[in-house]
Amino acid sequence: xxxxAVFWGAGCxxxxxxxxxxxxxxxxxxxxxxxxxxxxxxxxxxxxxxMAVMGTPVEWRLDGLHWLLAIGAGVTLGAxxxxxxxxxxxxxxxxxxxxxxxxxxxxxxxxxxxxxxxxIWGAMAIxxxxxxxxxxxxxxxxxxxxxxxxxxxxxxxxxxxSLAAASIYAASLTAADRAIEIYGxxxxxxxxxxxxxVVLMAVLLGRREKVRFPMRVWxxxxxxxxxxxxxxxxxxxxxxxxxxxxxIVASVAYTAVTVLLARIxxxxxxSKPQWGGVALIIAGVAILGAFG
Numbered sequence: 001x002x003x004x005a006v007f008w009g010a011g012c013x014x015x016x017x018x019x020x021x022x023x024x025x026x027x028x029x030x031x032x033x034x035x036x037x038x039x040x041x042x043x044x045x046x047x048x049x050x051m052a053v054m055g056t057p058v059e060w061r062l063d064g065l066h067w068l069l070a071i072g073a074g075v076t077l078g079a080x081x082x083x084x085x086x087x088x089x090x091x092x093x094x095x096x097x098x099x100x101x102x103x104x105x106x107x108x109x110x111x112x113x114x115x116x117x118x119x120i121w122g123a124m125a126i127x128x129x130x131x132x133x134x135x136x137x138x139x140x141x142x143x144x145x146x147x148x149x150x151x152x153x154x155x156x157x158x159x160x161x162s163l164a165a166a167s168i169y170a171a172s173l174t175a176a177d178r179a180i181e182i183y184g185x186x187x188x189x190x191x192x193x194x195x196x197x198v199v200l201m202a203v204l205l206g207r208r209e210k211v212r213f214p215m216r217v218w219x220x221x222x223x224x225x226x227x228x229x230x231x232x233x234x235x236x237x238x239x240x241x242x243x244x245x246x247x248i249v250a251s252v253a254y255t256a257v258t259v260l261l262a263r264i265x266x267x268x269x270x271s272k273p274q275w276g277g278v279a280l281i282i283a284g285v286a287i288l289g290a291f292g
Contacts, residue, residue: 004241005238005239005241005242005243005244005245005246005247005250006238006246006247006249006250007238008234008235008237008238008241008247008250009234009235009238009246009247009248009249009250009251009253010250010251010253011230011234012230012231012232012234012235012238012247012250012251012254013250013251013252013253013254013257014254014257015227015228015230015231015234016227016228016231016251016254016257016258017253017254017255017256017257017258017260017261018227018257018258018261019224019227019228019231020082020086020091020095020254020258021091021257021258021261021262021265021266022220022223022224022227023035023039023082023083023086023087023224023228024086024087024091024262024266025220025224026038026039026083026217026220026221026224027083027084027086027087027088028087029214029217029220029221030211030212030213030217030221031087031211032080032083032084032087032088033080033200033203033204034204034211034213035083035087035221035224036076036079036080036083036196036200037196037197037200037201037204037211038213038221038224038225039079039221039224039225039228039229040076040079040192040193040194040196040197040200040225041193041197041225042221042222042224042225042226042229043189043192043193043225043226043228043229043232044190044193044194044196044197046225046226046229046230047186047189047190047193047229047233048190050186051186051187051190054186056184056186056187058187059182059183059184059187061182061183063182064178064179064181064182064183067175067176067178067179067182068175068179068183068188068191068195069195070172070175071172071175071176071179071188071191071192072191072192072194072195072196073195073199074168074169074171074172074175075169075172075192075196075232076192076195076196076199076200077168078164078165078166078168078169078172079165079196079228080200081161081162081164081165081168082094082098082161082162082165084161085097085098085157085158085161085162085165088149088154088157088158089149089154089155089157089158089161090138090149090150090155090158090262090268091258091259091261091262091266091268092138092258092259092262092263092268092270092274093134093135093138093155093158093159093162094158094161094162095254095255095258095259095262096130096131096134096255096259096277096278096281097131097134097135097158097159097162097163097166098162098165098166098169098255099166099252099254099255099281099282099285100127100128100130100131100163100166100281100284100285101165101166101167101169101170101173102127102170102173102248102249102252102285102288102289103123103124103127103128103284103285103288104163104166104167104169104170105170105171105173105174106120106121106124106288107124108170108171108174112174117291119287119291120287120288120291122287123284123285123287123288123291124284124288125284126280126283126284126287127280127281127284127285127288128284129277129280129284130276130277130278130279130280130281130282130283130284131163131277131281132277133273133274133276133277133280134274134277134278134281135155135159135277136273137271137273137274137277138150138155138274173248176188176236176239177239179191180236180239180240184240185233185236185237185239185240186233188236189229189232189233189236192232193229231251231254234247234251235247235248235251238250238251245289246289248285248289249285249286249288249289249290252281252282252285252286253282255278255281255282256278256282259274259275259278
């Protein structure tokens with residue numbers, strides 16, 4: 001089972017589903033930038049502890065350093081954009097938007113010289129149709145009497161931030177494959193977390209803003225850091241198996257978990273057409289994984 005890509009992808013979907021819901025709570029407690037910093041720091045400690053217990057050696061090779069730096073920068077920037085989106089906008093809009101990142105990778109692959117089959121373009125079209133449906137049904141709830149996070153301006157900003165994060169994640173995926181081949185999953189995630197911690201600490205200090213982490217929010221921040229980090233680790237474990245692309249397909253189901261949690265606990269209105277959009281996104285990505 002541990003060699004099954006779908007097993008790791010499903011595990012990723014579960015923990016990321018809860019993680020993205022908790023991201024909303026963390027972002028509104030200390031701010032999205034500070035929450036991302038705490039998540040990176042907690043994740044770094046977690047992976048370092050796992051490597052120490054398992055006796056995993058550190059690979060000091062420099063020939064793949066550029067891949068580590070690329071994925072570290074990409075995941076950090078993508079995370080900040082996405083967590084801004086879920087903090088200030090509807091979670092049930094942001095999560096499905098970001099889940100489309102495998103489809104965004106298609107035009108990127110064309111730029112790099114790939115020639116996707118017609119079915120791949122069809123899968124991308126299905127995914128984009130799902131994105132449009134999710135955005136359209138959520139946007140229809142905006143207006144003067146709507147909640148602040150459903151105003152047209154906030155909806156537009158959430159869409160832009162989420163799609164920007166998806167594009168960055170898609171570009172980072174290539175770097176992740178190369179980095180994992182050289183350094184393995186654990187060290188790759190460790191570098192992502194350490195790089196994110198250092199970069200975000202520098203940003204927070206540079207902004208000269210007082211950032212407080214009250215004791216009451218630490219359980220949320222720790223849970224956020226552990227779950228998000230385990231999601232990356234499970235996904236990377238899946239990529240190392242045979243048919244690793246199936247791990248990506250299974251992981252995208254996290255958006256259904258997040259939207260369901262947003263519906264139950266945040267009482268966000270999720271219509272049947274919006275659920276249909278989520279299903280189209282998952283279906284489009286599944287086709288990409290099966291035929292890509």
